[in-house]
Amino acid sequence: MKKEQPVKPKRPLNGKGNPAFGWVWLILLLYVVLSPLLTTSYGLKEITWQQFSKDILSRKAVEKLEVINKERVEVYIKRSFAGDTAFKNVFKPAFGSGVNSGPHYTFTIGSIESFEHNLDEAEKTFTANEKVPVSYSYQSNWLMNILTWLAPFILLFVLLNFLMRRAGGGMTGPGGTSIFNFGRSTATLIEKENSTVTFADVAGLDEAKVEVLEIVDFLKKPASFTKLGAKIPKGVILVGPPGTGKTLLAKAVAGEAQVPFFSISGAAFVEMFVGVGASRVRDLFQQAKDKAPCIIFIDEIDAIGRSRGKGAFLGGANDERESTLNQLLTEMDGFGTNTGVIVLAATNRADMLDPALVRPGRFDRHIYLELPNMNERVAIFKVHMAGLTLAANIDLQILAAQTPGFSGADIANICNEAALIAARRKAVKIEKEDFMDAIDRIVAGLEKKSKIISPEEKRIIAFHEAGHAVISWLLKNVDPLVKVSIIPRGKSLGAAWYLPEEKQLRSKTAFKEHLSATLGGRAAEELIFGEVSSGALDDLEKVTKEAYAMVVYYGFNEKLGNLSYYDSTEQRDLAIQKPFSEATGELIDREIRKLIAQAYLDAKTLLAENKVSLEKVADLLLKKEVIYKADLENIMGRRISASPAISQQKNEGVTSGA
Ligand code: ADP
Numbered sequence: 001m002k003k004e005q006p007v008k009p010k011r012p013l014n015g016k017g018n019p020a021f022g023w024v025w026l027i028l029l030l031y032v033v034l035s036p037l038l039t040t041s042y043g044l045k046e047i048t049w050q051q052f053s054k055d056i057l058s059r060k061a062v063e064k065l066e067v068i069n070k071e072r073v074e075v076y077i078k079r080s081f082a083g084d085t086a087f088k089n090v091f092k093p094a095f096g097s098g099v100n101s102g103p104h105y106t107f108t109i110g111s112i113e114s115f116e117h118n119l120d121e122a123e124k125t126f127t128a129n130e131k132v133p134v135s136y137s138y139q140s141n142w143l144m145n146i147l148t149w150l151a152p153f154i155l156l157f158v159l160l161n162f163l164m165r166r167a168g169g170g171m172t173g174p175g176g177t178s179i180f181n182f183g184r185s186t187a188t189l190i191e192k193e194n195s196t197v198t199f200a201d202v203a204g205l206d207e208a209k210v211e212v213l214e215i216v217d218f219l220k221k222p223a224s225f226t227k228l229g230a231k232i233p234k235g236v237i238l239v240g241p242p243g244t245g246k247t248l249l250a251k252a253v254a255g256e257a258q259v260p261f262f263s264i265s266g267a268a269f270v271e272m273f274v275g276v277g278a279s280r281v282r283d284l285f286q287q288a289k290d291k292a293p294c295i296i297f298i299d300e301i302d303a304i305g306r307s308r309g310k311g312a313f314l315g316g317a318n319d320e321r322e323s324t325l326n327q328l329l330t331e332m333d334g335f336g337t338n339t340g341v342i343v344l345a346a347t348n349r350a351d352m353l354d355p356a357l358v359r360p361g362r363f364d365r366h367i368y369l370e371l372p373n374m375n376e377r378v379a380i381f382k383v384h385m386a387g388l389t390l391a392a393n394i395d396l397q398i399l400a401a402q403t404p405g406f407s408g409a410d411i412a413n414i415c416n417e418a419a420l421i422a423a424r425r426k427a428v429k430i431e432k433e434d435f436m437d438a439i440d441r442i443v444a445g446l447e448k449k450s451k452i453i454s455p456e457e458k459r460i461i462a463f464h465e466a467g468h469a470v471i472s473w474l475l476k477n478v479d480p481l482v483k484v485s486i487i488p489r490g491k492s493l494g495a496a497w498y499l500p501e502e503k504q505l506r507s508k509t510a511f512k513e514h515l516s517a518t519l520g521g522r523a524a525e526e527l528i529f530g531e532v533s534s535g536a537l538d539d540l541e542k543v544t545k546e547a548y549a550m551v552v553y554y555g556f557n558e559k560l561g562n563l564s565y566y567d568s569t570e571q572r573d574l575a576i577q578k579p580f581s582e583a584t585g586e587l588i589d590r591e592i593r594k595l596i597a598q599a600y601l602d603a604k605t606l607l608a609e610n611k612v613s614l615e616k617v618a619d620l621l622l623k624k625e626v627i628y629k630a631d632l633e634n635i636m637g638r639r640i641s642a643s644p645a646i647s648q649q650k651n652e653g654v655t656s657g658a
Pocket of ligand 1: 140201203204205240241242243244247248249346380383388407408409410412548
């Protein structure tokens with residue numbers, strides 16, 4: 001896979017280069033530069049009392065003295081001393097030409113009293129006429145006053161800004177957010193030169209590619225559409241489970257059309273402050289219009305586009321989300337059909353979207369992406385194996401067969417995981433076994449060989465798994481078993497792998513047999529040890545849900561009849577408001593219980609009849625820890641399946657269960 005590098009747009013998208021700090025620095029700079037100029041002491045020669053009394057006062061050169069703010073004395077020299085060499089420079093002005101009329105010197109004093117005392121002492125020999133006149137004055141430094149008044153505010157502001165940056169950084173990615181650009185869009189922009197993903201990187205999804213091809217054509221040659229008066233869709237929603245390549249497809253559209261690509265997640269619009277979402281939407285569309293033709297990709301649009309009102313009384317503060325959604329709708333209505341901005345959005349819950357969002361003229365096109373089928377999985381494996389060093393024994397068909405229900409992202413993950421496993425064992429090539437290990441790890445979690453399990457516990461686990469294995473081998477409507485293991489993985493202590501067949505319909509018998517197979521573990525424990533353990537938690541949960549669905553959704557119960565309380569619109573929250581009466585509720589409880597009890601009884605009976613096989617399977621498990629279909633065939637003979645086409649199976653999830 002080629003990697004694309006997000007490029008920073010010229011205009012800061014996320015808070016860098018914030019001009020708000022500018023004026024704070026300007027004030028500080030002005031103060032540093034101007035304050036010496038504005039205080040009158042600028043350009044004065046600073047001297048000491050001793051220098052003053054010895055060199056200036058004793059020569060009777062002082063015109064007058066001025067005491068400023070009780071702390072500083074300014075000295076004016078008589079004009080008659082202008083020619084004196086000692087005072088030659090003081091009459092020169094600091095700037096320009098002319099004569100400096102004073103003050104000419106300054107010195108600081110401790111206190112008025114000590115100054116007056118010292119002056120009297122120094123002038124002891126002076127006549128009354130010769131005594132220097134002293135005046136007192138106050139000068140206030142207005143700039144300093146303003147600054148002292150402003151300082152706490154500036155400090156507070158700087159602190160707040162700093163905190164906001166820190167908080168914003170965590171929420172919106174690199175660069176952070178300051179209080180001044182909360183309203184800026186946080187979208188990442190991939191410039192067209194860096195849009196390197198193409199349709200070749202997207203395996204499978206043929207129908208979806210055909211649909212988006214039209215968008216590529218429009219972005220490339222808008223004129224050929226517009227001259228016929230055709231309107232190009234403004235918004236397209238990609239609907240599909242996570243990891244099926246929605247983002248990848250959107251990037252590929254940008255890459256094929258060679259246009260810039262803005263990408264943002266729906267959740268990133270909404271912040272803790274009111275109004276931020278709306279202004280981010282505005283900003284994003286503004287930027288996009290500047291870069292048209294381009295693509296805006298909004299991932300998880302349901303974060304803002306969820307049907308208004310739904311769950312309102314549960315969720316509470318929805319106003320912000322609603323105003324963001326409104327802004328999005330306004331923007332989409334606002335830009336003309338042919339401005340060249342196309343919004344692609346992704347969600348896995350199209351049914352949850354607000355009807356206003358999917359109205360014609362907005363996101364009126366829906367492209368559905370499904371989990372890949374067998375052939376598509378082969379193609380996805382090929383794409384992701386392109387950069388790997390593989391051994392010759394890799395069979396793509398087997399890998400694809402082993403990964404039903406996996407998404408493209410899962411397969412990408414398997415390829416990477418296999419490479420890591422191979423690297424860990426210092427291999428030069430990635431072998432088939434590395435891929436198998438990677439698949440197991442992704443399905444059931446990491447093997448935990450270090451988990452301490454006592455021999456008795458191991459026996460219980462072995463019989464539990466053997467119970468599942470034997471029942472699912474004997475009941476022909478249960479998905480075929482491929483592997484049983486008693487090595488702890490993730491949270492489970494053991495697991496059985498099934499290969500679900502591609503079927504759109506399941507009969508009532510198939511449901512019942514599945515219940516029995518799931519309860520087979522617990523039944524085996526009871527049969528062999530006379531007691532059950534807590535190991536069946538996961539099974540019981542599954543069984544309860546399945547039995548509930550049989551009775552409440554699929555209308556499998558005679559007493560309840562052909563009715564279903566399933567609500568595909570999700571308008572009603574079943575946990576709060578039950579659509580049936582108390583009496584029906586009790587009936588449902590009773591029937592579910594009966595169903596499960598019968599399935600358990602069936603499992604136990606079947607196991608009792610096949611106790612020898614059960615013991616053989618458990619013993620083999622204890623010996624080998626992992627056993628495969630072939631081992632079970634050796635013990636119990638070939639399995640008779642309801643549908644013989646196991647090898648043709650194409651799709652749908654591997655299920656695992658302890
Ligand atoms: P989504 O947006 O649907 O959740 P992504 O597009 O982010 O999924 O897919 C995640 C990753 O999975 C992609 O980067 C890619 O590596 C891989 N992937 C998913 N679907 C495909 C596909 N059809 N072909 C190749 N790779 C795929």
